[in-house]
Amino acid sequence: MRDLYAFVGRDLLGVFHETADGAVFEYTDSSRTTPLSLSLPRGRASSPQAGINYLDNLLPDRADVRARWARDRSLTSSDTFTLASAYGEDVAGAVTLTPDPDRPRTTTGPLIEATEDDIASRIASIRQDDTSWIDPRVKPRMSLAGAQGKFSLSRIGDRWYWPSYDRPSTHILKPPSPKHRNIETFEVLGLELARRVGVEAATSHRMTWLGQSCFVVERFDRDANGQRIPAEDINQALGRPVAAKYAATAPEVGRLMAAHGSERRFVRQLAFNVALGNGDAHAKNYSFLLAGDRAVLAPIYDTVPTILYPTYNSDFSMPIGNACRPGDLNERNWRRFADDAGLDPDMVCEEAFAITTKVAERYENLFSKAGLDPSRMKTIQTHVRVLRRSLPSPTATGPSSTSLVAPSGNPYNSVRSTTRRRTASGDECGRPTASGGACRRRGHCPYHR
Numbered sequence: 001m002r003d004l005y006a007f008v009g010r011d012l013l014g015v016f017h018e019t020a021d022g023a024v025f026e027y028t029d030s031s032r033t034t035p036l037s038l039s040l041p042r043g044r045a046s047s048p049q050a051g052i053n054y055l056d057n058l059l060p061d062r063a064d065v066r067a068r069w070a071r072d073r074s075l076t077s078s079d080t081f082t083l084a085s086a087y088g089e090d091v092a093g094a095v096t097l098t099p100d101p102d103r104p105r106t107t108t109g110p111l112i113e114a115t116e117d118d119i120a121s122r123i124a125s126i127r128q129d130d131t132s133w134i135d136p137r138v139k140p141r142m143s144l145a146g147a148q149g150k151f152s153l154s155r156i157g158d159r160w161y162w163p164s165y166d167r168p169s170t171h172i173l174k175p176p177s178p179k180h181r182n183i184e185t186f187e188v189l190g191l192e193l194a195r196r197v198g199v200e201a202a203t204s205h206r207m208t209w210l211g212q213s214c215f216v217v218e219r220f221d222r223d224a225n226g227q228r229i230p231a232e233d234i235n236q237a238l239g240r241p242v243a244a245k246y247a248a249t250a251p252e253v254g255r256l257m258a259a260h261g262s263e264r265r266f267v268r269q270l271a272f273n274v275a276l277g278n279g280d281a282h283a284k285n286y287s288f289l290l291a292g293d294r295a296v297l298a299p300i301y302d303t304v305p306t307i308l309y310p311t312y313n314s315d316f317s318m319p320i321g322n323a324c325r326p327g328d329l330n331e332r333n334w335r336r337f338a339d340d341a342g343l344d345p346d347m348v349c350e351e352a353f354a355i356t357t358k359v360a361e362r363y364e365n366l367f368s369k370a371g372l373d374p375s376r377m378k379t380i381q382t383h384v385r386v387l388r389r390s391l392p393s394p395t396a397t398g399p400s401s402t403s404l405v406a407p408s409g410n411p412y413n414s415v416r417s418t419t420r421r422r423t424a425s426g427d428e429c430g431r432p433t434a435s436g437g438a439c440r441r442r443g444h445c446p447y448h449r
Contacts, residue, residue, distance in 0.1 A: 004055075004085050006036060006095045008228075010104035013095060016055065018081050022048025023055060033292045034230050036095060038256075039239030050239040055084040057236045057284065058091045060133065061147045061245075068131045072139065083143070090142035090152065090163040093221055093290075094230040103165065111167055112138055114153055114160040120210035122151055123175040127212075130177070138162045142169060145233070145242070145284060146302075150174045152219075154226065170226045174215040180309050184215035185370055190276055190303030191217075193366055197358035199272045200265075202301040220298050221289070230290035231298060235283040248283035250318035254341030260288070262297035263343055264351060269300045271352040274316060274329065275359035277307030277383050282317045307383055308376050326383065329390040353391055360387040 004016040004023070013036060014027040024047075025040045035042050039050045059080065060066055070078035073086050088097025100106070114122075118135070125132045130149035134140065140162045144150050152169035154161045163169035177183050184206055194201035204217040221231035234253055235245050250270060257266040266286070273281035280302070287298040306312035315324045321333030321340075334352050338345035363384050368377060 002081060002085070002099065003101075004081065004088070005098055005101050005103070007098070007104055008032065008094050008096075008230075012101075016051055016081075016084075016097075019048045022050075022052035023081060024048050025051045025054070034094075034290050036093075036230075037232050037239075038237040038288070038290075038295060047239075052080055053239055053241045054232075054236050055088075055097075056080045056241050057145060057233060058088065058097075058143050059083055059145065059242070060143070061145065061242050062131075065131045065133060065149075069134065072134055072136065087141050087143040089165040090140065090169050092145065093232055094228040096165055096228075098165070108164060108166045111154075111156075111164070112162045114162055116209050119153070119160060119173075119214075120212040123173070123209065123212040123214050126151070126175040127178060135162070140164065144172060148174055148177060156226075168222055168226060168228045170219055170222050172217050172219060174217075176213065176215075179311070182370075182372075183304060183309075184213060186308060186367075187215050187302070187304050189367055189370055190278070190305055191300070193276065193359065193362060194272055194300050194303055196362055196366070197272065197355055199268050199355065200299040201303070202299045217301065220287075220301070231287055232290065233284045234286045234288070237288055237295075238283065240283070242284070245282040245284045246317055248318065250320060250337055251340035251342075253283065253286065253318065254337070254343055257297060258341070258343060260295040262288075262295070263341075264347060265297040267343070267348050267351045268355055269297065270318065270320075271355040272300065272359065273303065274320065274326065275356045275387055276303060276363075277305045277314075277326065278303055279306040279312050279314055280304060280317060285317075305380075308379055326386045326390065331392050356387055356391060360384050360391075363387075 001018040003018070006013045006016065006025075008029075011029055011032070013029050013032060014025055016023040016025050024045070025036065027036075027042055033042075037050075037054050040046045040054060060069075063078075066078040066083060069075075069083055069087060075082055075086055084097055085099045091097065096103075122135055126149035133144070133149055133151055135151070140152075142152050142163050144152060150172055152163055152172050154163050154167050155170050161167060174184060174187070188204050188206050191201040191204045202217050202220050204215065207214055207216045221229055223229050234248060234256070235242070237256065238248060238252075240247065254263060254266060257263045269286065270281075273285075285302045287301075288295040289298050307314060314326075320329055321336030323329040323333040331349060331353075334349050335345040337343075338348035364377075364380055367380055372380070
């Protein structure tokens, strides 16, 4: 059986030991308190499945891309351990992976610059064949997750270089997809919309080299000096393989976020993806930044409005309560999600409605400036109308509700106090929730027995 060494800088963090049913990770550096993954905690043995699943999530999702990577390096197999050993020198997070225990002491050659011609050629190659992620001349030992063709580069000053063990990539480049026209523009606009509504987002641009345009995003798992920092996606944190990225539920992720104090940030990102019409916001499209025993939700990324592509299913990747589509979403479903996740329903509604309101106000205007064709603009206009219908009525009446109109004119500023009056007459649980509020589930609460 083989070993795979995980270094942080030049320090050995631990070793993956291949087993018949996966890979066990063993920590060797006791001076570092930050774990490699929440699914691989310090102080107790991890399962072989958790270890191999961590590695699996560092690699491309698609079997055809993995098979090509194996052919490109004349590997005998495209299994997870083999590919991670061959391509693990620049991956997500702080580690570098190598089968050579002496790799940090090996002399690294000079940086290889990626010229304008190189970058334009790589973009064109991936546009023509989206399994062609790796430059056949340089063959960088880098790996990126996901399904869409992409590659990574390191930016130093105003020049670009191929990443290496010693020089981490700082940017990820996604060429246009022949199957999804203008996706590079829409992803940039999605991240810009996130920032405009107050959701922290990865920094991105649409850039062009010799006529070849490309979506370019700055890596959030690199610091200001371009050095690697600990990070992992939620699928890794849950210890699951890539194939299970759609299996995670919103309540499950919400509970994980609450355990690390990121529940409010998660609700905001979840609400934004729903409001954007991003039906592909699965467990690999949310990530943690790790530091010691702390885990903080990373800035939002991969914000593509999939509603603009008929080939995508319009269902949510993570249903909200009983709602699987925007037209089914309402306050009751947000509160059901909160109950199932053990979160404060008032906080969830307050954050979700605030984000939804801002997206509805800004969506059409921002995307209209991109020169969308009439059919896509009509799709956005219809979607915005659906969003507005999902919000609580500002003139709600009835024996158990009062007007949601706040003195400021924002109908969502007073959701917290109004919702409490609605439930005050019920037999509530009253137990503290993860966010510090009181559980307002009526009757016997299955979450606080």
